Amino acid sequence: MNKLISFIWSIVLLLCLTFVSKAQQSTKLIYTDARELTMIGKAEKGKMFFHRLDTSAHKAIPGVVKSLATNSAGLAISFITNSSSISAKWCTSKQATANNMTGIAYEGMDLYIKRDGRWQYGGVARPVSHDCSEAMIVENMMPGEKECLLFLPTYDEVLSLSVGVDQGAELRPGxxxxxxxxxxYGSSIVQGASASRPGLAYPAKLSRESGYNFINLGFSGNAKLEASVADMIAAMPMDAIILDCVPNPSPEELLARTNYLISTIRRSHPKIPIVCIQSVAREKGNFDKVVAARVALKDKYFKQEVNKLQKQDKDLYLIEADGLLGKDQEGTTDGIHPNDLGFDRMLQKIKPRILKILKRYRI
Known part of the structure; x- marks a missing residue:
């Protein structure tokens, strides 16, 4: 008898689950073009909604930097909805995912929802191809208005994006x-390699944890302090700047270009804090002594040039590399780029320093 009752309850439960599933599938989603919502994270306004920079306005910068500026690292869509579910349809370029990153970080998205005054992870939009995808990000949420941030792909160009909510639900710009x-300004580490999701790239995480608007100007492999890039950055509006740009240039390039980068920014922004960060200690150098020596030399030259400028610039700061990723060599994906653990350790060191500096300037 007990077995029969258990069998009957199993059938009832299965029927209920099937009914709920079909009801969910039948719920109609209404999609809105993201361009009708609010884009945040741009350094400057431009014609291309999903690009970080208006590259047509910066003709002198290297072509590869122009290309990387079309990646949507650090950009997010701000919106408010009372929907019980949130989905997305989006298209990106056809480039394949890098082998040291997740597909979600490279060309997918992640959603954060504010709850009890804190930005909390809500779900991910998983890409199903290298061009166009559709994904349910979160469903079965409690009723009520929700403040949302949808972080865009860190390493791909977004061609189109629509946000879906339940039929009859409200969706408005945040x-x-x-x-x-x-x-x-910095390298692939600033851009987001190798965080597992876009929202875990360290400028995005700094924004959520501090309330400040940290703008991602990470140019993977190409933050080489070129004069044209220095001129471009110096012309941008800013209340402060972080220069995390040691990883990409050669030691000789750092020696030759650091002064121009900092001095050019300072001429355009005479009173803002400029915070310089040495290179993360590349864990490839744990056994490879050539790598270790090269990183040490770059950090030495960068510190040397910053120290020279600090003699006349009281608003110039340096955060040294020691301990940025911890001491156990577990902080990277590939010996170069921080994993989520590495980024967390990095923020534990740099966030208090940065926030203390910003507070000093009443920013």
């Missing part, structure tokens, strides 16, 4: 939840 404008 505001920028972050204050001021703090540029972060």
């Amino acid at each position: 505001t920028n939840p972050f204050k001021k404008q703090i540029l972060v």
